[in-house]
Amino acid sequence: MSKKRKIVSLAVFGVIIAALIAGIVITAPHAGIKEPINEVMKDAVLHETGRIDIFGKIQVNPALVSAWIVTGILIVFAVITRIFFIPKFTQIPGRFQYLLERGVGLFTGLAKQNSPQKTQFIGGYIFTAGVYIFIGTIFELFGFQAVTVSGFSISLPAPLADINGAIAMGFFSYGVILFGGLVNNGIKGMLHALKDFTLPVSMSFRLFGALLSGALVTELVYYYALTSYVVPVIVGVLFTLLHALIQAYVLTMLVSIFYGESSEKKEKPVRPEKIKKEKRRKTV
Amino acid sequence: MPLNIDIQQILLHMLNFVILFAVMYFVLYKPVKAFIDKRDACFREMEEKAKKDLDEAAAAKDEYEEKLRGAAEEIRTMKAEAQKDSREDADKIRSDAKKEAKEILNVAKLKAEHDTEVMIKNANSEICELAQQAAGKFVIENTSDAYDSFIESANDADED
Numbered sequence: 312m313s314k315k316r317k318i319v320s321l322a323v324f325g326v327i328i329a330a331l332i333a334g335i336v337i338t339a340p341h342a343g344i345k346e347p348i349n350e351v352m353k354d355a356v357l358h359e360t361g362r363i364d365i366f367g368k369i370q371v372n373p374a375l376v377s378a379w380i381v382t383g384i385l386i387v388f389a390v391i392t393r394i395f396f397i398p399k400f401t402q403i404p405g406r407f408q409y410l411l412e413r414g415v416g417l418f419t420g421l422a423k424q425n426s427p428q429k430t431q432f433i434g435g436y437i438f439t440a441g442v443y444i445f446i447g448t449i450f451e452l453f454g455f456q457a458v459t460v461s462g463f464s465i466s467l468p469a470p471l472a473d474i475n476g477a478i479a480m481g482f483f484s485y486g487v488i489l490f491g492g493l494v495n496n497g498i499k500g501m502l503h504a505l506k507d508f509t510l511p512v513s514m515s516f517r518l519f520g521a522l523l524s525g526a527l528v529t530e531l532v533y534y535y536a537l538t539s540y541v542v543p544v545i546v547g548v549l550f551t552l553l554h555a556l557i558q559a560y561v562l563t564m565l566v567s568i569f570y571g572e573s574s575e576k577k578e579k580p581v582r583p584e585k586i587k588k589e590k591r592r593k594t595v
Numbered sequence: 596m597p598l599n600i601d602i603q604q605i606l607l608h609m610l611n612f613v614i615l616f617a618v619m620y621f622v623l624y625k626p627v628k629a630f631i632d633k634r635d636a637c638f639r640e641m642e643e644k645a646k647k648d649l650d651e652a653a654a655a656k657d658e659y660e661e662k663l664r665g666a667a668e669e670i671r672t673m674k675a676e677a678q679k680d681s682r683e684d685a686d687k688i689r690s691d692a693k694k695e696a697k698e699i700l701n702v703a704k705l706k707a708e709h710d711t712e713v714m715i716k717n718a719n720s721e722i723c724e725l726a727q728q729a730a731g732k733f734v735i736e737n738t739s740d741a742y743d744s745f746i747e748s749a750n751d752a753d754e755d
Contacts, residue, residue, distance in 0.1 A: 357599040369603075371604060371607065372599075372601075372604060375604055375607055375608060375611075378608055378611050378612075379611060382611050382612075382614065382615045385615060385618075385619065386614075386615065386618045386619075389618055389619055389622040389623040390618075390622060392622075392623060393622045393623060393626060397626050397627065397630070400630050402634060402637075411623075411627055412627060412630075412631055415623075415624060415627045415628055415631065416631065419628060419631075431628070434624070434628070435616075435619070435620040435624040435625065435628075436616065436620070438619065438620075438624050439612075439615060439616045439619040439620060439624070440616075442619065443612065443615060470608070473604075474599065474600060475599075475600060475601055475604040475605045475608055476604075476608045478600065478605050478608075479605045479606075479608030479609045479612060480608070480612065482605070482609070483609050483612055483613075
């Protein structure tokens with residue numbers, strides 16, 4: 312066995328022993344469960360108690376603060392990229408340019424695939440929505456802290472883990488679909504999209520449910536001391552990344568499909584009388 | 596409201612997202628997409644140009660092959676013509692030579708005939724001369740003997 316391998320083996324054993332000792336200490340009886348699980352879950356879902364005060368004028372849910380922070384980060388990133396990187400784009404892309412082009416190309420492709428009539432606007436919309444959902448969901452991994460009105464410190468959740476954020480996103484997306492129908496097909500297109508009036512509700516609750524389920528599982532894992540040690544690192548990160556990707560993809564795909572349907576040019580149906588007349592003419 | 600739904604917060608989320616959408620669309624998405632589209636158009640143009648060049652090259656190749664085929668045909672025709680010409684020339688030369696030989700032969704024949712005639716003529720004249728000379732000699736010999744015999748006879752007569 313080489314010297315390097317010996318050191319690695321010893322380090323692994325050391326870590327395992329240290330982890331076991333820590334686990335024994337943490338899982339000792341009466342190891343600090345203060346709030347019942349049902350209260351914790353209710354807080355995670357409803358955010359009734361953990362509100363944050365903004366300049367003493369308005370009290371908001373922590374998810375809205377997360378939304379502002381995520382928006383701020385994305386806007387700064389966009390502006391810096393626009394000023395410093397986009398003018399230096401080359402025909403053969405570097406790593407950052409390639410990543411950016413892949414992101415834009417992915418959503419443009421999705422828009423072209425589902426809504427081939429008009430791709431520019433819907434491509435931009437689903438690009439923004441996808442990036443917002445993905446970055447917003449990953450945001451909760453960083454565990455930024457905020458102080459609630461009642462003086463407790465809370466970890467900022469994903470912007471769309473709040474039902475208000477999910478409803479806003481769902482209804483706004485529905486508005487975009489209606490707008491697409493109106494612009495491309497006039498009132499008829501809008502009425503066609505209006506028929507699917509359950510769409511905003513389903514989109515909102517799907518988004519909220521998916522993101523909330525992630526938050527709940529993470530909360531549940533963190534709640535118990537036994538599972539909060541080692542497991543959350545894997546479960547939290549993987550689960551968050553996975554549902555961030557899935558939800559970004561699902562919402563953007565749904566929006567592009569419904570936008571494509573509402574903006575699709577519809578041919579006027581030929582009346583049966585006209586068909587009969589045509590037939591008569593041909594026979595004559 | 597149930598589930599802690601708050602209209603004001605929904606509107607705040609919407610406002611937040613509208614601002615984000617506007618910035619992301621105009622500042623990031625549009626320029627990057629414009630760049631991609633421009634590059635795609637450039638590549639498409641290059642591809643079309645390459646395709647056009649390839650087509651042109653293929654057409655030129657066909658044209659040259661056609662020309663080569665034509666040249667081979669032309670060479671074959673020219674060769675056949677040259678062979679035909681050379682054959683005709685050779686025939687002509689041969690016939691001319693034959694003709695010339697015939698003429699030479701005729702001339703030679705005529706000359707030979709003429710020479711024969713001349714020779715015969717000369718021979719005849721020589722024979723005549725010789726005959727004359729022989730006759731002369733004979734006559735002279737015969738007359739001298741007669742004269743001598745006359746003289747002798749005359750002399751004999753005198754003596755008597």
